[in-house]
Amino acid sequence: MFPLIFSALLLSLFSTSCSLISTSPHPLDSLTPDEITAIRRVILASPLGSSSGPLSFHYVGLDEPDKPQLLSFLSNPTAAPRPPRRAFVVARAGKETREIYVDITNSKIISDSTYGGIGYPIFTLAEQAAAVSLPMSYTPFIESVAKRGVDLSQVICSTFSVGWFGERKKGKRVLKVPCFVAGEAANFYARPLEGITIVVDMDEMQIVQYRDRVQLPVPKAEGTDYRRRTKSGSVGQPEGTGFEINGNIIRWANWEFHLSYDVRAGAIISLASVYDGEKCACRRVLYRGFVSELFVPYMDPVDEWYYRTFFDEGEFGFGLWASPLVPEADCPAGAAFLDGYYAGQDGKPIKIENVFCVFQRYAGDVAWRHTEFGLPEGVIREVRPEVSLVVRMVAALGNYDYVMDWEFKASGSIKFGVALTGLLEVKGSSYTHADQITGDPHGSLLAENTIAVYHDHFITYYLDLDIDGTDNSFVKSKLKTVRLASSDSPRKSYWTVVKETAETEADAQVDVGKEPIELLIVNPSKKTKMGNDVGYRLISGAGTAGSLMTDDDYPQRRASFTKKQVWVTAYNKSEKWAAGLYVDQSRGDDGLAVWTQRNRLIKNTDIVLWYTVGFHHIPCQEDFPLMPLLTGGFELRPFNFFESNPIIKSPPSGLLPSWFNCTYSS
Ligand SMILES: *[C@@H]1O[C@H](CO)[C@@H](O)[C@H](O)[C@H]1NC(C)=O
Ligand SMILES: *[C@@H]1O[C@H](CO)[C@@H](O)[C@H](O)[C@H]1NC(C)=O
Ligand SMILES: [Cu+2]
DSSP, X not given: XXXXXXXXXXXXXXXXXXXXXXXXXXXXXXXXXXHHHHHHHHHHHSHHHHSSSOEXXXXXXXXXXXXXXXXXXXXXXXXXXXXXXXXXXXXXXXXXXXXXXXXXXXXXXXXXXXXXXXXXXXXXXXXXXXXXXXXXXXXXXXXXHHHXXXXXXXXXXXXXXXXXXSOXXXXXXXXXXXXXXXXXXXXXXXXXXTTEEEEEETTTTEEEEEEEOOOOOOOOSTTOOOOOOSOOOOOOOXXXXXXXXXXXXXXXXXXXXXXXXXXXXXXXXXXXXXXXTTTTEEEEEEEEEEEXXXXXXXXOOSTTTTTOEEEIIIIXXXXXXXXXXXXXXXXXXXXXXXXXXXXXXXXXXXXXXEEEEEXXXXXXXXXXXXXXXXXXXXXXXXXXEOOEEEEEEEEEEXXXXXXXXXXXXXXXXXXXXXXXXXXXXXEEOSOSSGGXXXXXXXXXXXXXXXXXXXXXXXXXXXXXXXXXXXXXXXXXXXXXXXXXXXXXXXXSEEEEEEEEEOOBGGGGOBOTTSSOEEEEEEEEEEEOTTSOEEEEEXXXXXXXOOOOSOTTSHHXXXXXXXXXXXXXXXXXXXXXXXXXXOOBTOOSSXXXXXXXXXXXXXXTEEEEEEEEEEEEEOOOGGGSSSEEEEEEEEEEEEESSSSSOTTTTOOTTSSOSSOOOOOOOO
């Protein structure tokens, strides 16, 4: 397309020195392998390390600095005190959940307490690996496998969380272990050993419940494979990257932000600021943003399926299951890759190579254009190509893969892309043709003996927007139809805008499909020259489904935020996880819906926007054996933020002409 222009631009872009906030390490940087090792050492040296029984690490992450402290440091990094590096650790010891805060800088434990409430932490990979091996030597299971005429060596098991279904007593930390037949086909998800329920106690690491309820045919392997045994083709992109990565700070065109990895959240974007060429200043947009939860409930009430209501982030870890990205396939040529580190069950650092990629996208789209015929000097034709920057991560949670994009545009927009692909979770069935189906199949017949069960995907984002400063308001611009009396105008009606600023958290819960409405986050103390509040607009894209389960259904009580796409809360550093901190077997007594019952004031204060991308999924034959990408998402778009179109002066290449110095100041 225009590679030469890009290379030339690059030279001019990066010849300028950059801002001060790239002081290394940045206070928001992910935990380094050395830090993870140090955290483990400190904990093992504490009384916890010498207590009898194994100690397992379920979450080790950065305990980010308090916001006022971080902002004050960033506004004056040479003089202000550097925030200490701290970690938050959730461990299991002696069948108890421990919450440990570690001061990494001074190698000491700040606090260590037992969590005695409802719910359990994220499952480690090592304990799940141990659980899936148990059935292989369990006699009743071996008999069930033989009864189905299946060779045990071809059986593969998985781990499913059990949920909560109204039990009063706190449940043991257990997982269900469904099994499948792999054989020569890689797609074992398509071949379930239906009718068997195995429950494993994760603390005892043994099978505590076994049931072989009903025998159903195992779907055949034919037609389920998706592998191609030749080398993947490469995805090309003209030369030139156009961005700069300095530690975890990424700069591109008029954007600057910090990218970090968390084992629970996956990618975290912090301190995103956009340069305003008119004000000659960098302006704050997003303080911190990440995926807070991913809820996937299936819609079959039978014994082997009713509990399949996964909270893939809080139960399994969105970052833990991040997949190493394949250069020139997952990301185009010219992409840069970053690694991520998490603590394994033993607390030692484990690397996920290429956990993120960053690339400039120029895909043949138009950023703006106009053709004018009506002028005496002839036709004017001005077109600017769209060039944007993408940060990508893929989480491959069992059967499903989620391709998550954060796309920054020179126009000031941030687009949040969610794309689903991968393998369906299917149920073995006696049906071989749709004509045989009697009653509700709870899914679609996609192949012989194969029903892909109806389900949803809800991806909930945490977005601490700080538009031009910390104190913001949430505004609903409602479009109202006004009827005219016949004497007023030849028209009978028009629409106009009625703006409402949300006072409290209850005012800010929005079902986006319900009425014509535009949603804004504004800074009421910052105005444009024209006197409009500066702001950003939230624009829903594909995927606005809300949950259809009844409010009193147990999975719904645990994920009650999935009925409304939009929530706004007052900022509180500890309120990060929409379904609560401990999600496995949770009961809905922590999380977004509970916090907002306080109904705090959210006007002209530090607020957090929560947005859920939702899909109802009625599987179809094209989703089998492997589903092509289904995309959705949303956009945050400047709305009276700039004085005018910020890319009107962009050159024919589409990129802004000069570099800038961006400092995140409060
Ligand atoms: C912050 O949120 C937590 C959890 O909801 C709550 O316990 C705490 O009191 C809140 N802090 C403030 C200052 O409101
Ligand atoms: C960026 O900041 C550096 C150091 O403060 C300064 O020397 C340089 O001229 C600045 N560049 C621009 C484009 O403002
Ligand atoms: Cu789906």
